[in-house]
Every structure is written in C-alpha cells, then in structure tokens.
Amino acid sequence: MAHGTDSERIDRERTGREARARADRRDAAVRAVVGQGLLHPDAPVVGLLDVTGIRESAAALRAAFDAVTAPGTPVLHAFAVKACPLVPVLRLLREAGIGAEVASPGELALARAAGLAPEHTVLDSPAKTPAELREALASGIAVNADNPQELDRLDALVRSGPPRSPLGLRVNPQIGGGSIGATSTATPTSKFGVALRDPGAREWVVRAYAERPWLTRLHTHTGSQGVPLELMARGVAEAYALAEEINAAAGRRQIDTLDIGGGLPVDFGAEADSPTYAEYARLLAGRVPGLFDGRYGLVTEFGRSLLARHGTVVARVEYAKRSGGRRIAVTHAGVQVATRTVYAPGAWPLRIAAYDAEGRPKSGPAEVQDVAGPACFSGDLLAEGRSLPPLEQGDHAAALDTGAYYFAHHYAYNSLARPGVYGFGPDGTGGVAFAAVREPQTVAEIVAESGGAHAEALTTLNAPARP
Ligand SMILES: *Cc1c(COP(=O)(O)O)cnc(C)c1O
Numbered sequence: 001m002a003h004g005t006d007s008e009r010i011d012r013e014r015t016g017r018e019a020r021a022r023a024d025r026r027d028a029a030v031r032a033v034v035g036q037g038l039l040h041p042d043a044p045v046v047g048l049l050d051v052t053g054i055r056e057s058a059a060a061l062r063a064a065f066d067a068v069t070a071p072g073t074p075v076l077h078a079f080a081v082k083a084c085p086l087v088p089v090l091r092l093l094r095e096a097g098i099g100a101e102v103a104s105p106g107e108l109a110l111a112r113a114a115g116l117a118p119e120h121t122v123l124d125s126p127a128k129t130p131a132e133l134r135e136a137l138a139s140g141i142a143v144n145a146d147n148p149q150e151l152d153r154l155d156a157l158v159r160s161g162p163p164r165s166p167l168g169l170r171v172n173p174q175i176g177g178g179s180i181g182a183t184s185t186a187t188p189t190s191k192f193g194v195a196l197r198d199p200g201a202r203e204w205v206v207r208a209y210a211e212r213p214w215l216t217r218l219h220t221h222t223g224s225q226g227v228p229l230e231l232m233a234r235g236v237a238e239a240y241a242l243a244e245e246i247n248a249a250a251g252r253r254q255i256d257t258l259d260i261g262g263g264l265p266v267d268f269g270a271e272a273d274s275p276t277y278a279e280y281a282r283l284l285a286g287r288v289p290g291l292f293d294g295r296y297g298l299v300t301e302f303g304r305s306l307l308a309r310h311g312t313v314v315a316r317v318e319y320a321k322r323s324g325g326r327r328i329a330v331t332h333a334g335v336q337v338a339t340r341t342v343y344a345p346g347a348w349p350l351r352i353a354a355y356d357a358e359g360r361p362k363s364g365p366a367e368v369q370d371v372a373g374p375a376c377f378s379g380d381l382l383a384e385g386r387s388l389p390p391l392e393q394g395d396h397a398a399a400l401d402t403g404a405y406y407f408a409h410h411y412a413y414n415s416l417a418r419p420g421v422y423g424f425g426p427d428g429t430g431g432v433a434f435a436a437v438r439e440p441q442t443v444a445e446i447v448a449e450s451g452g453a454h455a456e457a458l459t460t461l462n463a464p465a466r467p
Contacts, residue, residue, distance in 0.1 A: 011278050019272035022053050022309060026353075027361055029424045030314055030398060032432035034359030038422060039396070043440055044316040045332035047407035047421040051092065053310035054403075057277075058096035061302060064277035068285035070294030078122045080262050081107040083303030083404040084311075086421065088437045090114035093306070101262075101301040105132060108141070122259065122299060124170065124219065126191055133157060140164035142299070144219035144259060146193055151208060158214055168217025168259060171196050171205065173238035178227030180347045185263075186222040186235050193220065196238065209246045209254060216254060218243045221261025221301060226347070229265075229275055233287045236260045240288045243296070257297035260284075264305035268349055268401050273309065277302075304404040311403020313337050313419075314355070317395045318374075327369035329391035333399055334373010334380040336416040337407040341399075342373065342380055352382060354389045355396040362389035371397050375414045415450065417441040 029048050033039045039046045058077075065075050078101040079093050085107060090100055091114040099120030100111035111121050118140040123132070126146045130153060136143050137157050143165050145151045154167060170193035177184025185192050196202055209215050222235025236258075243255040267274050285292050292298075315333035322328065335342040341350050352371050354362040366387040373380040382399055391397055399406070410418040420440035427433035451457065 008279075011276060015272050015274070015276055018056060022050065023271055025050055025052060025424075026312055026398075026400070029432050030312070030353075030355050030396065031359040032424070033314060033422065033434065034355075034357075034396065036432075036434065038420070038434060039314055039316065039359075041316065043420065044318065045337065045419045046314055046440075047337070047402070047419055047438075048312045048314060049089065049403060049421065049423045049437060050310040050312075051423045051425040054089070054092055054307065055096055057306050057310065058093055058098050061277045061300075061306065062097055064281040065298065065300070067278065068281045069292045069298065073292070073294050074257070074297035076120060076122075076297075076299045078120070078299055078301050079306055080301050080303030081110060084307040084408045085110055086408055086437055087113045088423065088435075089307070089408075090116060092423075094120070098306070101303075108132075108136075118165075122301065124221075124301070137163045137165050142166040142168070142217065142259075144168045144170045144217065146170050148194070148204075148208075151212075155212070158212075163214060166217050166257065167215055168219045168257070169194060169205065169208065169215060170219040170221070171239060171242065173197070173220060173222060173235045175222060175231055175234050175238065178223060178225075178231065180224075180226035182344075182347075183224035183226055183263075185224060185261075186220075186227075186231075196242065202242070205242065206246055206249055210249060213254065217257045217259055217299075218246070218255050219259040219261070219299075221259075221263060223261075223263035223265075225263075225265050225304060227263060227265065229280060229283055232263055232280075233283050236284055236291070237288045240291050240296075244290070253295065255296070257299060258291060259299035259301065260291075262300060262302040262305070264302055266304050266308045266401060266404075268308075268351065273305075277305070307403040308401045308405075309403060311401070311406060311408075313399040313402045313407050314359075315397050315399075317391045317393055317397060320391060320393050320395075326385075327367055327390065328372055329369060329395070329397060330372050330374070331382070331391075331397045332374050333382055333397065334416075335375045335377075335413050336373070336411050337419065338373070338382055338399055338402065339409065339411040340405065341382065342375075345381070345384065350382060350402065351400040352386055352388060353398040353400060354391055355398060357394040357396070359396060362391075362395065364389045374416060412446075415446050417443065417446060 078099040101122045102108045103125035122142045172193035174197040177187040220239040223232040315331040319330040340348040371382040418441035421438040422434040
C-alpha cells in the first residue's frame with residue numbers, strides 16, 4: 001500500500017481523533033451506567049453500545065465506497081447480522097443506510113423485525129432448507145447459492161415461477177487463509193461456496209451461468225479476522241475475473257452485481273481503526289479497477305468492523321484475591337459474554353480497562369493480574385497476567401471492542417444470565433442517556449428455557465404400565 005498521500009494522512013488524523021473521542025464517550029458511559037444504577041451489585045454485568053460510534057462507522061463505510069465507485073453505481077452495504085443480532089442495532093443501521101446479510105431463519109426474522117426491506121436483505125448460508133429458499137424467492141430477498149445441490153433447488157423454484165429475487169452463486173477462490181483457522185473462509189478445503197480451483201470447477205461454474213440466464217450475481221467472502229487485506233483483495237480480484245469470463249462467454253452483462261463479502265479485520269490491540277474502510281476501498285479500487293467503473297453493482301457484507309469498536313462489557317469485581325502470588329479479580333464477565341476470548345485467548349485477546357467503584361477510570365501503578373469470569377472452570381479468564389491498575393472489590397472491569405461476536409452472543413455456561421444491553425448517547429445537557437436494547441434475562445426465563453415446563457418429562461417417559 002502506498003503511504004503518505006494527503007488523503008491517507010487526513011484519514012489517519014481523523015481516525016485518531018475519532019478513536020480518542022470514542023474512548024472519552026466510553027469513559028463517560030461507564031461512569032453514567034454506574035451512576036444511574038443500571039449496573040449495580042444485583043445486575044453486575046452489562047453490555048453497552050455507543051450509538052454515536054455505530055453511526056460514524058456506518059457513515060465511514062458508505063463514504064469509503066462512494067469515494068471509489070463511479071457515480072450512480074448501485075451499492076448495498078448489508079450488515080452481517082450474525083456479528084450483532086439485536087433488532088435495535090439493525091434498525092439503527094437501517095436508518096444509517098445499511099442493509100442486512102442474514103444466514104438463518106432467525107436472522108431473517110430479526111432483519112424483518114427491524115424493518116429491513118427485501119431489496120436491502122441478502123440471504124447467505126451453507127445450509128438453506130427448501131422452505132427458506134422458497135420464502136426468500138417469494139419475498140424478493142437476494143439469495144447466494146452455496147453449492148451445486150442448492151442450485152438444483154433454485155432451478156426447481158425458478159421453473160415454478162419467475163424469481164423476484166436477484167440470485168447468485170458463492171465461489172471460494174481458494175486463495176488461502178489467515179492467522180485464525182476458524183475465520184478463514186478461502187482455504188482449499190473451506191466449507192463455503194464452490195471451490196473454484198478444484199478440477200473442472202471453473203468450467204462448471206461458467207456453464208452453470210450459461211444455462212441459467214437468471215443467475216445475475218456472483219458472491220465471495222474471502223476473509224475475516226486474521227486475514228490480511230492483500231489476500232482479501234486477491235479474492236475479490238478472482239471473483240471479478242470470473243465475472244468477466246462469464247459475461248464474455250454469455251456475450252452480455254449477465255452478472256450485473258458482485259457481492260464481495262465482509263471481513264475487514266479489527267485491531268483489538270489498539271484504540272484506532274486500522275485498517276480503515278477507506279484504506280480497504282482504495283486498495284480494492286487499485287487492485288480491481290474494473291469493479292468500480294460502474295458496470296457492476298456492488299454488495300458488501302461487513303460485520304465485525306462495523307460494530308466491534310462500539311461495544312463494551314462492564315462487570316463488577318465481586319472479589320479480589322491472590323493465588324500462588326498472582327493477583328486475581330473475580331468479575332461477572334467471562335465465558336458467557338466473551339466465549340471466543342476465553343476458549344482461544346491467543347487468537348482473540350481483548351483490551352481490558354479498569355474503573356473504580358463509581359465507574360471512574362483507575363490510574364496509578366499497574367500490577368500484573370488475572371481478570372477472571374464467574375464460570376466454574378479455571379480457564380474462564382478475560383485476561384491472564386495483564387498489567388492494570390489493581391482491581392479491588394467493588395471496582396469495575398471493562399472488556400473493550402466487544403460490540404461484535406461478544407455480549408450479543410450469549411453462551412449459557414453455568415446457566416449464567418444474558419446481561420442487559422444498553423445503547424448510549426448524549427442526553428442533550430452534557431450527560432449520557434441510555435436506552436434498553438435487550439433486557440437482562442431473569443432466572444425465571446432461564447428455568448423456562450431449560451425445560452422448566454417439562455419437569456416430569458423424563459421420569460414419566462418409561463413409567464411402568466399401571467395395572
Ligand atoms: C460472517 C460473514 C460475514 C461478516 O464477516 P465479518 O468478519 O464479521 O465482517 C460476511 N459474509 C458472510 C457470508 C459471512 O459468513
């Protein structure tokens with residue numbers, strides 16, 4: 001990537017300013033969530049969402065692609081709902097001009113509940129049922145088929161009536177993975193899409209389009225956290241080259257839209273965004289200029305990069321103790337809200353911030369400590385051996401950058417309750433206003449979800465027949 005141009009310098013300065021403002025808003029929100037009593041000894045963990053920050057990221061995404069696409073190019077940014085499956089978040093994004101990428105009946109229902117229109121919704125998933133496909137085609141939602149068998153199902157549906165939906169095929173350019181196996185989608189044996197470099201696959205894809213004039217989109221999602229930008233750009237370039245080949249074979253612009261997926265990585269080690277949407281869009285425009293000259297509509301599917309920065313888990317320190325000389329803060333945030341980090345701490349480290357009992361940032365000399373969660377296994381640690389101002393009983397620990405794939409993805413270990421999630425923004429008089437996004441789960445709800453209505457189900461199953 002070229003460095004040092006004016007626009008890049010201006011971008012970096014803006015990114016730095018935004019990061020500092022975001023940290024200030026977060027500090028104010030932690031202070032206020034304690035002060036206003038949303039976080040208290042009986043509700044000892046909450047998820048916070050920064051509404052201002054979410055709007056800023058949505059605007060940055062749109063501006064980044066606007067800056068590199070020919071005027072009039074249709075661009076749909078479809079937020080990957082799996083990154084933050086909360087209806088008010090989808091609604092906020094909708095207001096900011098962002099659509100939805102869904103991958104299950106549940107996610108589609110969330111998008112609909114948020115008011116997303118079918119033309120702003122894209123259905124991807126490796127395991128769509130016939131009913132899901134039928135419903136999507138009846139409502140006009142865009143569908144990307146994952147594999148030849150799914151294409152057979154689409155054939156049958158299309159025969160029974162012209163589709164209202166734009167239809168595409170997902171390909172895997174098999175360009176290789178990044179540093180995290182679980183989020184590398186373009187490896188040679190990835191489960192996603194048609195593997196383009198397998199023997200005969202490319203020819204099969206070109207023929208599949210030639211035989212199906214209604215197949216007008218091409219989809220690839222070549223990376224996620226841990227995948228370098230250059231590799232992602234190569235995946236997009238491969239998809240573009242394939243689209244050109246298909247259109248040349250068809251003798252017309254059969255493929256009118258490329259869906260380039262999401263996957264911009266987030267730097268969990270620092271406050272400022274790097275890479276930015278603007279950097280990625282410029283890199284793509286440099287590597288694949290034909291994609292932006294107005295001949296193709298574009299769909300993107302960013303998830304983590306839109307939301308991660310804007311979420312914070314805040315948890316009370318229930319106890320501070322020592323073990324084997326190690327200082328340990330036992331908090332209420334662990335595997336239930338930070339599942340990836342707890343199970344794979346090397347791949348998913350989180351920054352932790354220390355706040356006092358009133359929610360003010362703690363300062364003073366740092367000490368090496370573990371920040372532990374409430375679950376009953378020894379690996380339930382948000383951070384191990386981290387240098388932080390000592391966390392004392394009644395203080396608060398915050399896990400930063402947890403707006404995507406963290407507290408919205410509850411893991412019910414130890415029947416720990418889903419924490420309340422609150423959005424925050426300025427209250428107009430210099431303070432912080434909160435809005436409930438998701439109520440905290442009650443223990444009655446936990447019992448109900450855990451078969452509470454069926455207490456006798458097993459004891460009566462094989463009850464001896466009564467004479
Ligand atoms: C998960 C996913 C995304 C979003 O990925 P992020 O890394 O969160 O940006 C986009 N498209 C598809 C098909 C996905 O599976």
